[in-house]
Amino acid sequence: MDYQVDEKGYYGEFGGAWIPEMMYSNIEELRKRYLEIIYSSKFQEEFTSLLKNYVGRPSPLYFAKRLSAHYGTDIYLKREDLNHTGSHKLNNTIGQILLAEKLGKTRIIAETGAGQHGVATATVCALKGIKCVVYMGALDVGRQAPNVKKMKMLGAEVVPVYSGNKTLKDATNEAMRDWINNPVDTHYIIGSVVGPHPYPDMVARFQAIISEEIKWQLDEQTGNELPTRILACVGGGSNAAGAFYHFLEDREVELIGVEAAGKGIDTNETAATLTVGSPGVLHASKTMLMQNADGQITEPYSISAGLDYPGIGPMHAHLFKTGRAKYLYATDKEVLTAALLITQKEGIIPALESAHALAALEKAEFAKDDVTVVNLSGRGDKDMETYLNYFGY
Amino acid sequence: MNNRINQLFAAKKENILSVYFTAGYPKLNDTGSIIYELEKSGADLVEVGIPFSDPTADGPVIQQSSHKALENGMTLNLLFEQLAGIREKVSIPLILMGYFNPVYQFGVKEFCEKCNETGIDGAILPDLPLDEYLENYQPFFEKNNLHNILLITPQTSDSRIRQVDAASTGFIYMVSSSSTTGKNQKVEDFHQDYFERVNKLNLKNPRLIGFGISDKATFNNACKYASGAIIGTAFIKSFNKKEPVTESIPKFIKSIIG
Numbered sequence: 183m184d185y186q187v188d189e190k191g192y193y194g195e196f197g198g199a200w201i202p203e204m205m206y207s208n209i210e211e212l213r214k215r216y217l218e219i220i221y222s223s224k225f226q227e228e229f230t231s232l233l234k235n236y237v238g239r240p241s242p243l244y245f246a247k248r249l250s251a252h253y254g255t256d257i258y259l260k261r262e263d264l265n266h267t268g269s270h271k272l273n274n275t276i277g278q279i280l281l282a283e284k285l286g287k288t289r290i291i292a293e294t295g296a297g298q299h300g301v302a303t304a305t306v307c308a309l310k311g312i313k314c315v316v317y318m319g320a321l322d323v324g325r326q327a328p329n330v331k332k333m334k335m336l337g338a339e340v341v342p343v344y345s346g347n348k349t350l351k352d353a354t355n356e357a358m359r360d361w362i363n364n365p366v367d368t369h370y371i372i373g374s375v376v377g378p379h380p381y382p383d384m385v386a387r388f389q390a391i392i393s394e395e396i397k398w399q400l401d402e403q404t405g406n407e408l409p410t411r412i413l414a415c416v417g418g419g420s421n422a423a424g425a426f427y428h429f430l431e432d433r434e435v436e437l438i439g440v441e442a443a444g445k446g447i448d449t450n451e452t453a454a455t456l457t458v459g460s461p462g463v464l465h466a467s468k469t470m471l472m473q474n475a476d477g478q479i480t481e482p483y484s485i486s487a488g489l490d491y492p493g494i495g496p497m498h499a500h501l502f503k504t505g506r507a508k509y510l511y512a513t514d515k516e517v518l519t520a521a522l523l524i525t526q527k528e529g530i531i532p533a534l535e536s537a538h539a540l541a542a543l544e545k546a547e548f549a550k551d552d553v554t555v556v557n558l559s560g561r562g563d564k565d566m567e568t569y570l571n572y573f574g575y
Numbered sequence: 576m577n578n579r580i581n582q583l584f585a586a587k588k589e590n591i592l593s594v595y596f597t598a599g600y601p602k603l604n605d606t607g608s609i610i611y612e613l614e615k616s617g618a619d620l621v622e623v624g625i626p627f628s629d630p631t632a633d634g635p636v637i638q639q640s641s642h643k644a645l646e647n648g649m650t651l652n653l654l655f656e657q658l659a660g661i662r663e664k665v666s667i668p669l670i671l672m673g674y675f676n677p678v679y680q681f682g683v684k685e686f687c688e689k690c691n692e693t694g695i696d697g698a699i700l701p702d703l704p705l706d707e708y709l710e711n712y713q714p715f716f717e718k719n720n721l722h723n724i725l726l727i728t729p730q731t732s733d734s735r736i737r738q739v740d741a742a743s744t745g746f747i748y749m750v751s752s753s754s755t756t757g758k759n760q761k762v763e764d765f766h767q768d769y770f771e772r773v774n775k776l777n778l779k780n781p782r783l784i785g786f787g788i789s790d791k792a793t794f795n796n797a798c799k800y801a802s803g804a805i806i807g808t809a810f811i812k813s814f815n816k817k818e819p820v821t822e823s824i825p826k827f828i829k830s831i832i833g
């Protein structure tokens with residue numbers, strides 16, 4: 183259990199709940215009740231049923247034959263892109279909306295980068311008939327326009343945020359401010375394994391379904407539930423947390439997270455937090471951060487709005503520190519190349535975020551009988567404009 | 576203990592005026608003169624804000640002043656340099672207020688020592704939670720005669736208020752309503768029941784009420800329920816391009832307590 187959160191909300195030296203007193207009553211209520219609620223039979227029944235009949239789980243584990251031939255090793259894709267709303271994000275929002283209902287909350291807020299978490303939140307709010315407000319950086323509103331339209335059609339209010347770089351960090355700041363101002367009726371559905379305890383643990387538990395399925399699906403297809411390695415992209419780290427979760431104690435399985443290098447880790451346009459960051463406190467969590475010597479957060483950059491974040495979940499900071507997981511990075515350019523390759527080899531257009539995990543295939547050393555699982559966290563519909571502009575179709 | 580905060584509360588039981596401003600705003604090197612003018616104009620206590628890139632508990636005005644201050648080049652190191660001679664000119668208690676990360680990068684122990692050396696009497700670090708403070712940092716504060724000022728809100732339970740009281744040594748910062756800074760309160764929205772509930776607890780520490788105190792009416796109303804009140808956003812808004820701080824500050828303070 184070295185990799186699970188402790189009772190104070192820490193993964194080793196990382197995590198905790200560095201909240202101002204204005205958020206205390208909400209966080210304390212969540213902390214006291216989340217496990218009891220999540221593991222009640224009533225919750226589990228509804229959660230499992232929605233995952234199956236609404237999200238469309240289990241998502242396939244697909245043997246990518248032509249991609250495997252290209253790299254000379256066996257590659258399986260965990261198809262989170264086939265979930266309803268097009269990414270892994272719905273696993274978490276389904277869990278949190280059920281939790282919010284049990285807590286008697288009548289208003290939901292969320293932050294979003296790529297808009298996938300915003301859409302997943304707006305979707306479950308429509309499903310339950312609950313009011314929904316989504317904060318989104320003004321830059322992201324522009325570059326992920328299809329998702330903004332979806333959220334609006336789903337009945338959510340989308341609030342563009344103009345502070346900072348107008349991206350995910352700034353949207354998160356604004357969502358936290360909203361929660362401070364609305365402490366009684368509102369639940370904040372955080373979209374990744376970030377924020378104060380118990381969010382990182384709670385979101386990881388909701389996403390853990392990914393690795394639970396990989397285990398039995400791999401066993402079914404290969405006769406061995408353990409792959410050689412698992413690759414997943416890391417923004418805040420929720421799809422990676424879900425893909426790693428049930429393999430954390432299987433030390434022989436290599437866990438690899440892939441961060442966004444943007445224009446390169448030696449430029450100041452990057453979002454590779456673990457590579458260029460240091461420990462600090464942001465968004466109520468002690469974790470690895472991109473910051474200057476004065477403790478001011480530096481603005482990140484990535485072509486992918488979902489990875490454009492200067493922090494990382496405390497669980498990943500701990501896995502990095504202990505060496506249990508390895509973290510690579512991929513540049514915008516490498517990512518676009520990888521996206522085109524899988525599109526034309528497998529007929530799958532990936533989300534820009536997920537293409538970071540695919541780009542790392544170029545950097546891994548394979549033995550011929552290795553089994554590599556790539557978590558394909560989302561589909562590329564929202565990124566078509568970026569792809570079309572770059573490839574000039 | 577020879578701390579100016581305790582001396583202030585011993586000498587003055589009501590209508591204490593505490594003023595917050597963001598260091599480095601409007602101009603980088605205004606810090607010393609703003610503090611000096613505030614004392615001269617009748618402020619009892621000054622909270623000097625350490626700007627942070629991501630002020631999640633603040634409304635638009637303090638966000639903007641923090642952003643501008645950082646753009647102007649303010650850092651915690653520079654702030655201590657600016658405050659180095661402050662005790663030759665100013666005798667009212669001074670508090671540094673800011674988010675935890677800049678202090679954490681500076682070193683919490685080093686921060687407390689530097690405060691002591693500079694003549695700073697207290698610190699308000701809203702995102703340093705009570706349990707982290709007690710577990711890891713309290714000795715640094717105590718050793719340096721630096722009060723850690725803790726917050727309570729209308730949502731804080733009686734039992735937690737008692738824990739805050741037990742851990743507090745200067746005063747308790749009573750957040751007027753559940754909000755970020757700068758939400759203008761009307762006198763009639765005051766959480767009178769909350770203030771009365773707190774007053775009935777017989778706490779050992781005095782209280783100041785802050786957040787949303789913007790003018791004479793809200794200041795006077797807050798003073799009915801506590802030893803005094805804190806003004807931040809409204810003071811920051813009072814800076815303007817036309818008047819030097821030597822003129823705008825006395826005018827603003829007079830509008831509150833004149």
Ligand SMILES: Cc1ncc(COP(=O)(O)O)c(C=O)c1O
Pocket residue numbers: 269270295296297298299373374375415416417418419420421422487488489533535536559560561
């Ligand atoms: C498809 C997809 N993958 C990954 C991410 C990054 O989030 P996380 O690191 O929490 O999985 C996002 C975020 O928007 C996303 O849309």
